[in-house]
Structure formats: structure tokens, C-alpha cells
Amino acid sequence: MVETDVLIVGGGPGGSSCAHELRKHGMDAIILDKEAFPRTKLCAGWITPGVLESLQIRPEEYPRGIVTFDEIHGEYFGLKKQRPLTWNTTQYSIRRYEFDHWMLERSGAEFIVHPVKEIRKDGNHYVVDDLYRARYLIGAGGTHCPVARQIFADLNPRSPAYQVGALEQEFAYQWKDERCILWFGEHGLPGYSWYVPKAGGYINIGIGGFSEHMKNSRITLRQHWDLLTRKMEDLGLIKDHEWKPKGHTYFVHQKAKVTQSDNAFLVGDSAGLATCDLAEGIGPAIESGIRTARAIATNSRVDLSDIGRYSALGPGWKASVFGSILDRKGTFFRDRVYARDFRKKEDRYLAAAGS
Numbered sequence: 001m002v003e004t005d006v007l008i009v010g011g012g013p014g015g016s017s018c019a020h021e022l023r024k025h026g027m028d029a030i031i032l033d034k035e036a037f038p039r040t041k042l043c044a045g046w047i048t049p050g051v052l053e054s055l056q057i058r059p060e061e062y063p064r065g066i067v068t069f070d071e072i073h074g075e076y077f078g079l080k081k082q083r084p085l086t087w088n089t090t091q092y093s094i095r096r097y098e099f100d101h102w103m104l105e106r107s108g109a110e111f112i113v114h115p116v117k118e119i120r121k122d123g124n125h126y127v128v129d130d131l132y133r134a135r136y137l138i139g140a141g142g143t144h145c146p147v148a149r150q151i152f153a154d155l156n157p158r159s160p161a162y163q164v165g166a167l168e169q170e171f172a173y174q175w176k177d178e179r180c181i182l183w184f185g186e187h188g189l190p191g192y193s194w195y196v197p198k199a200g201g202y203i204n205i206g207i208g209g210f211s212e213h214m215k216n217s218r219i220t221l222r223q224h225w226d227l228l229t230r231k232m233e234d235l236g237l238i239k240d241h242e243w244k245p246k247g248h249t250y251f252v253h254q255k256a257k258v259t260q261s262d263n264a265f266l267v268g269d270s271a272g273l274a275t276c277d278l279a280e281g282i283g284p285a286i287e288s289g290i291r292t293a294r295a296i297a298t299n300s301r302v303d304l305s306d307i308g309r310y311s312a313l314g315p316g317w318k319a320s321v322f323g324s325i326l327d328r329k330g331t332f333f334r335d336r337v338y339a340r341d342f343r344k345k346e347d348r349y350l351a352a353a354g355s
């Protein structure tokens, strides 16, 4: 049996940031991941300045490819009109293939490729698959994390109301248009689609929407994907590409959260911490990993309550004041923003397309 202070299930941003912080406090951690790194992770790889702040690095210090956007471009497709949007803001894109590997190496933690199956308690220790034993256990295994399923299923139930589904493809492409572009609610999609250029000649195209509305939609996510790829060709953004998207679901932040039970903890997507408006989860995963490590090292209770729940509000007091107002209607973005008039917009598109 391998013994350590802390066992971390999952080597994504949540797990590796936790391991990195534990090491700073003189604690050892082993990270178990079902995949060898570097590994592909479905993600647009859009990161905010807050992510770099949490990692305590400046963009020029990031040793892999990074693109800086000084503006984000978008279009909102309302029922009556289409509105162009431009935000003057500094944002970044990275490739998760590189970013997660870099974070894992930076953590200095021992890394073992092992798909975690069974977790049991042995006194005040946790035992994983009768092979690994630790006083503390971190669930950082994303949406299907075994720690979340086996220890937190009743404590932290994840409501389907907060689930998003996404389709995406990242591939080598000599992009010419260097803008990051988002399209909100096109053809009644209860979500948004994106075009995100990456460093080193890569591009990420994707589409995501709230699962519950998608279930009742007359246009499936796959059909929305086909519309998006046609649009890429029509706009001349991508030419002659063979499209092969992959799908994934995850959860955005819901109000009541239990992320600690005895000495077991959840961080990142396993806790469902992505933001409620843009479904960004990298920043919350890193922040929750760091805070959980600090709580363990200082023997205090973990508090994730003020982790940013809305990308648009950023950090600080405004985020907490306006965030609490938005929280009163937990599914505000899902129902009032993304799904607003989505059926009528769908019907209009289908009528125009003759189906």
C-alpha cells in the first residue's frame, strides 16, 4: 500500500493547483489520473487575468503558447434584431494540452496513471482501490469524479438545471482572423458558440448550451454544430476542414454547495463550480484547489463561497453584491438570458429553412 498525506484524484487544474499549494505548505500529495499527461481535454482554453493572478504569473512568464486578446467580439441574436458586441478587455487563450501538463509538472507532486474505481474509509484514512492510502482525499476528477459519486452524491446533489452540454474541436490551422468571437443565441441555441485562435497555429471551435433547454429543443446540439461549421466556412474563418467534434457535459455553479465531508474534499468541476454566465471553469478549479490545500494545511474548514460565480462580474465587492442578487434567481442566465425566446427563434429559423 502506498501512503501519502493527500491523495488527489484528477490532475487537471483543480488537482494540480491543490498539489502545488500543499507542497508550499510542506505537505506531500500523490495525483492519480486515468490518463497519462499531456492529455487532450475538451475546452476552449479561454482564461481570464484572474487565472494568471491565482497562478501568480504574468502572461509573458507562461512557458507555453498563449494568445492575448485586447477585445472580445460577439454577436447577440435576439428575436427582433442581431446586435454586435465588443468588449475592451484583456483575456487570453491557452491550449489545455499544454497548460494542464505545465501545471502538473509545476506542482512537483508525484503523478501516477491510475483510473480510480473504489474508495473506502479505513479509520480516519481513505483507501483507493486497496493500493493508495491517505489522511486526506481530494476529488478533482471533473464531472464524473469517483470521489463526488461515492462520497458526495447525497451531500452535494447536482441538479440537471445547472448542466451544460458542449461540442468542440481543436486542431492545427493557420488562422488568419486573430479575433476571439462569440455568438450568443443564434438559431435559438440556449447557449453560445465560439471561435478561439490559439498560439502555434491552432484553433478551437465550439458550441455549448444548457442541457435542460436543449432536451426540449427542436434543433439538436449536433444540428447547431453543423450550422456553426457552415458559418465558419461562409465567413471564411475556416476552409476545407473535416469536422469531427467531441462532446462533454459539466455543471455550472449552483447555490448550495457541500465540498467537504470529514477529510474528503471536492474541487473544480467535480464540485460544479464553473461560472453561471459563460460556464468558465478553469479559474474556479484553480481557486478551489488552492483554497482547499490551504484549509488542509492550516486545519481549518474550507470556504469556497466567494469564488466568482459570474465571469462578467469579475472579482471584488461588486461581484459579491451583484452576484448575490443574481443568485436569488439561480437560473437567471439559463432562463432569462440564454433561453429567452429560444423556441420562437428556433421556429423562425426552421420555417425559413423550410423544415
Ligand SMILES: Cc1cc2nc3c(=O)[nH]c(=O)nc-3n(C[C@H](O)[C@H](O)[C@H](O)COP(=O)(O)OP(=O)(O)OC[C@H]3O[C@@H](n4cnc5c(N)ncnc54)[C@H](O)[C@@H]3O)c2cc1C
Pocket (backbone or CB within 6 Å): 009, 010, 011, 012, 013, 014, 015, 032, 033, 034, 035, 041, 042, 043, 044, 045, 046, 047, 114, 115, 116, 117, 140, 141, 142, 143, 144, 145, 146, 166, 167, 168, 206, 248, 249, 250, 267, 268, 269, 270, 274, 279, 280, 281, 282, 283, 285
Ligand atoms: C467544450 C468545453 C469548453 C470549455 N471552455 C472553457 C473555457 O474556455 N474557459 C474555462 O475557464 N473553462 C472552460 N470549460 C470548463 C473547463 O474545461 C473545466 O471547468 C475545467 O477543466 C475544470 O477543471 P478540473 O480540474 O475540475 O477538471 P478536469 O480538467 O476535467 O480534470 C479532471 C481530471 O480527472 C481525471 N479523471 C476523471 N475520472 C478519473 C478517475 N476515475 N480516475 C482518475 N482520474 C480521473 C481526468 O482524466 C482529468 O484529467 C470548458 C468545458 C468544455 C467541455
